[in-house]
Amino acid sequence: PLASQKEVHSTSDEIVEIHANVDDQSGEGLGYAIERLMTAGAYDAYFTPIFMKKNRPAYQVTVITTSAKLQAMVDLLMTHTTTFGVRWATMKRATLPRTFKTVTTEFGEVTLKIGTFNAQQKVTVEYDSAAALADSHHVSLDAVRRVALLAYDKEDGMN
Template identity: 45%
Template sequence: MQSDIDDCSGELLGYTLERLLAAGALDAHYQPVFMKKSRPAWELTVICREEDRAKLEALIFAETTTIGIRRARMERTVLPRSRYVVHTAYGDVAVKRCLLENGERCYVEYDSAAKLAQEQGVPLQDIYLAAQLAQKNIN
């Protein structure tokens, strides 16, 4: 789904994005656009399951100043993934492993790493590096 939104504050847009993700949107983001008469605005894009569409549309109408939402059906390819926890000198960190045709990729979960960085009083990049090293030892 997409909607071009003007005359809406950043606070409302941020709140809407949080609510969309909490309500089941698979992904959602804004990007700046220019509307007719060169008015600056935001284009909201939401990816969702068909069964969540009506609920998410209602949320967009309720929380923003938009008066219309465009819809298009799309297909997507999703890598197989698993989540696990790695142990570092700073503490445990959540990691996501995605399987590729010729290998795998591991990604540190931001929320987990940020929380640990704050708790330990160390830079976030130190947590990321420790987690990346620790995940290499997981089979």
């Protein structure tokens, strides 16, 4: 196991889930909006396809954020989408404690995110580090992910 890994238990906190329904804005405008929301620090911002009255294919925009950032996110939704109203509720949240670790592969260094849950480890390859290597070496993202997980397993893994 990882010596440097902070072994804490699952924490429980709160997030705010904001919804807005949009049927009078194009996907192009919505794609721009999501970038503004993510740049401003939303935990997540995404679209769900929905079907509304009068045969309208539409999207529900959802933003996951903290209560501290609620007002800023509502402002961004009012500015960057065509909606005249947004709604939100507080939800409980549980997250895994996590550490980060860098492994060396034939393509270069890759960062892994390692969560601890019960006795098990949960390992995820960080997208940005893997995508950069996939780009420069002309291989698929999955090829980089696979060698990174292999490197991790050889070093610290399930042995």
